[in-house]
Amino acid sequence: MTTAAALIIGEEILGGRFADLNGPWLISWLQARGLALRHMHYLPDDEREIAEAIARLAPSHDWVFTSGGVGPTHDDVTFGAVARGLGRPIARQPELVDVLERRLGDRLTPDALRMTDVPSGAELWWDGEIEYPVVVVANVVVLPGLPSLFRSKLQAVAHRFSGQLPAQSMIHTTLHEAQFAIQLAQLAASAPSVRIGSYPRTDPRSPWRVLLILESHDADALASCSDQLRALLGDSVI
C-alpha cells in the first residue's frame, strides 16, 4: 500500500482567518490515485515545528505533501523547514533562477530570488502546462498554499502517483454498537488482514444505526469476514 502524509502550513488557517480548502481536496485526490493518507497535520509558520514534522513523517510514509509557505516573504519558511527536517543544506537553484528571470524580467528582485533557495538535491517536476515546476525533495512534494495553484500543480503531476487501496465491503445494521461490540472485536481479532471500522449514523433519520466498513487487500479474507459479520448481525442487516 502506498502511504501519504500531508502538512497544511499556515497560521491563517489555524486562526480561522482563511478556511482551508487544500486538505479536503487532497483527501479526495489521494483517494482517487489509490494512495492511503495516514496523517494530515495543520501547523503554524514555524520552521522548527515544520522541520520536526517532516523528520517524523518522511521516513514512515511513501510521500509527504506540503501546502503553503513557499512565497518570498519572511513568514514563508517551508523550504527551510524541509531542508532542516531532511538534514540538507539550502542552496540557490540555478534552473529556478532562470525560470524567474524569464517570467519576471526587470521585476526579478532579490526578494523574489528568495523563492529559488531550496533544499539541495531538490528535483524539479515539469509536467503538463505548469509555468513553474513542482519542487520535490526526496519524498517531500512541496506545493503552494494558494488553492488554485495547489490543485493545478497536483493535477499536472497526478500521473506520477498510483497505488492500490484495499477492497471494501459495507454492512448497515439497525443494532446499536453496544449490542455487538465484543463479538465484533473477536471477529476483528480473528481476521487480522481485515480492517473493520464501525460508524454510528450522523443523521437520526437514517433507517440503519451503524455502518460497518471492512477493508482488506486479501479478497478471500474480506469475503469470509464479511459473511461472518452478516451472520453475526442476522436480521438487523439492511
Added chain:
Amino acid sequence: MTTAAALIIGEEILGGRFADLNGPWLISWLQARGLALRHMHYLPDDEREIAEAIARLAPSHDWVFTSGGVGPTHDDVTFGAVARGLGRPIARQPELVDVLERRLGDRLTPDALRMTDVPSGAELWWDGEIEYPVVVVANVVVLPGLPSLFRSKLQAVAHRFSGQLPAQSMIHTTLHEAQFAIQLAQLAASAPSVRIGSYPRTDPRSPWRVLLILESHDADALASCSDQLRALLGDSVI
C-alpha cells in the same frame, strides 16, 4: 496566551468516506473563546500513534481537544491512547457506570461498559444540559466524533475556556510580495513582539494583491509597526 492543540481521530476522515466537520467548527469555537490553536492533527484509529501525539502535544499546550474514537467498538481507541500518552493506567469509572445503568437499564451490556474504562484520574464535567459528562484527563478534553455531540458538548463546557488573542491590524496593498519582501523581513525582525503574516489574494478579481495581518499583545508595538509598514508601502495601500 492560552494555547490549544486538536486531534481529529478516524480512518474514515483520512480515507475520504466522511467529510470532517469538527475541525473547522473547533477552529471557530476556539477563536471565539480567545484560544490560540497551534496544531490540528488528523490521525488514524491507531492507539500507538494517538498516544505519541498526546505525549508530544499535551505538555506544550494549555489544552488538547480530541474528536472521535470513544464508542464501545474495537476501533475506538482514544481513551487507551490518552492513558498511554499521559502515562496513566485505564480504570473502570464507577460514576460513568452509574450513568450508563440509569440510561440503558437492561440494555447495559458488557460491550457498552467498555466506554466506562477511562484513564485513571479522569475528571467528569457535568455542565449544562448534557446527558453524559465530558471526560477530561489532565489537560486533554476527550470529545465524541459525532458532529452533533461534539458541538453540544463543547457548547456546554464553553464557560470553562477563555483567553486573550493578540490585537490585530490589517493592511491591503496592490504590490506583489516580491516588491517588498526584504524590507518586510527587516521590519518584522525589528519588531519581535509583532507577528506579521503576508497573504496573496486567492481571488484574482480582488482590487488588492496582498493582505498583511499584524498581531501583537503589545498595543503600542502593534501601532508603531503598522505605521511603519504603511509608510513602507506608501500609495499602494488601499
